[in-house]
Amino acid sequence: MNTGIVSYGAYIPRYRIKVEEIARVWGDDADSLSSGLMVHEKSVPDIDEDAATIAVEAARAALIRGGLDAGRIGAVYTGSESHPYAVKPTSTIVAEAVGATPDLTAADFEFACKAGTAAVQACMGLVASGNIDLGLAIGADVSQGAPGDALEYTAAAGGVAFLIGSKDSEMVAVIEDTYSFSTDTPDFWRREGMPYPEHGGRFTGEPGYFKHVTKAAEGLLKRLDTDPKEYDYAVFHQPNGKFPTRVAKMLGFSKEQIKPGLVVPRLGNTYSGSCLMGIAATLDQAEPGDRIFATAFGSGAGADAFSFRVTDRIEEVRNQAQTVEEMLEDPIYIDYAIYAKHKEKLKRA
Template identity: 80%
Template sequence: MSVGIVSYGAYIPRYRIKLDDIAKVWGDDAEILKSGLMVFEKSFPDVDEDTATIAVEAARSAVRRAGIDAQRIGAVYTGSESHPYAVKPTSTIVAEAVCATPVLTAADFEFACKAGTAAVQTCMGLVASGMIDLGMAIGSDVAQGAPGDALEYTAAAGGVAFIIGSKKSEITAVIEDTYSFTTDTPDFWRREGMPYPEHGGRFTGEPGYFKHVTNAAKGLMEKMNTKPEDYDFAVFHQPNGKFPSRAASMLGFSKEQIKPGLVVPRLGNTYSGSCMMGIAATLDQAKPGDRIFATAFGSGAGADAFSITVTDRIEEIRNNAPKVEELLANPVYADYAKYARHKGKIKLA
């Protein structure tokens, strides 16, 4: 049985802040930061937006794009690092908002920036087993970064929803196979009650991101007996612009293969939505028959790799909901004071 992406939807808040404006506040060199991170601006939520509202908008776009009867959705799983409630699922809010209730199963996922792709794998299993008709997997975040911390320059807001199914006539992109690589690597964490995450500095790159991304990617290619040149596009988790570019080079993928999905320079790191946003941006441009290689990374640490082939159905549904490029267009820029208030960094008495 083939399992794949039936539909997809994305949402990005309109508000942006340029790295120059953050650097001015903390006395940092903006040019060095932009060069080092390959990020120039990032999104942030409006005062009435959070992980749940972003997930709802992405889910509605996914339902609308393929004209899905939401009552067919048997599972809703939302991956995030910033669920609005410690005890109250985001996924039930989404299910109700898209008229999928009563839904067979709903739960919130957490695994840093790969919680959304972990939800995709879970939906794949449920669909393949016949337990559900369609499953919805979401990666949504209003990412946190402490004032003045390195994370503040990239932590962004956005979300993506994939609807997973198995009916051949409905599949827009077949997920040929998936492979994961996971270890206990303490590169990033946030304890209960802490407003901002902490990171392990030197653990972030080599033992964290690169070890897991390259091992998951190599594992999948070995499993499928494929190589980088077998793919038209590649997407890697985007904490900044340099990491996915370097990972692609290490694995033998070209700059041309990753360019369509590399949205982080104008968006920032949407955490659980990061890799999924890159896949969505690539689907917005891909042609039937194109193959996409994607690898998500989540601190703590693990990586999920996917091999995807686009079908003819992409031409039927692509233009029925906003594309990632459209969501990136016409931003509303704000200064640091407005950004800080929207993010709750400034507490009103």
């Protein structure tokens, strides 16, 4: 049974902080950071926003875009590394908020920045087996970065929801196949009770991101017997602008193929929503028949690769909800003091 995306929705907070503002506070070289990271600004959650509220907004957008009944949802899986509760699911909050019935399975996923794509794979299996009609897979984060840490320049807020189904008439993109590669690579972690994650320096790039993304991508290309030139678009996890640009070149994809989905320079790294956000931005522009190659990465470490084929239905649903580009427009810029307040970096006595 074919499975695919029957609808998608995204949510990005309007607040932004520029890299130069963060650098001003810590005395860093803003120009060097901005050009090196290929990130100019990042999204910041409002005071009353968290991973759950962002997931709800993205899920509502997906239901609106597809004109779908929430009662058909048989599974809700929310991937995040900033769930608001250590013990209480985000997914049950989402399910009730969007009007799904209690006759469903729900769980929260964690695998750093690829928890959202892991949720997609789980929904694919349940749909393909005939156990559920529609699965709701979400990647949403209000990602953390310690004050003055390198992560603070990119850790952003946002989320994306994909509704996964099997009816040919409903799919906006058929999932042709998926392939994963995972190892125990300690490049990034946050222990229980720690407010901010730590990163393993030299493990982040080569043994972390690049090894896993290339292995998953090459595995899927081999399985499908396809070549990068056979795809119209490509999306890779975006911790910054430099990494996806470099890995695309390593794999044989062009700058033109990744450009539509490379939203990180204006958004920052939305962690579990990062690769999904790139796919959503690409679907906002893709035409029927186009093929999209995508690979998500999660520290710890693993990567999920996907091949999508866009269908004629994209033309019907594309403009039924806000596009990623529309959500990136007209931002509200804040200074570091307001940013620190929004991110609760300052605590009342």
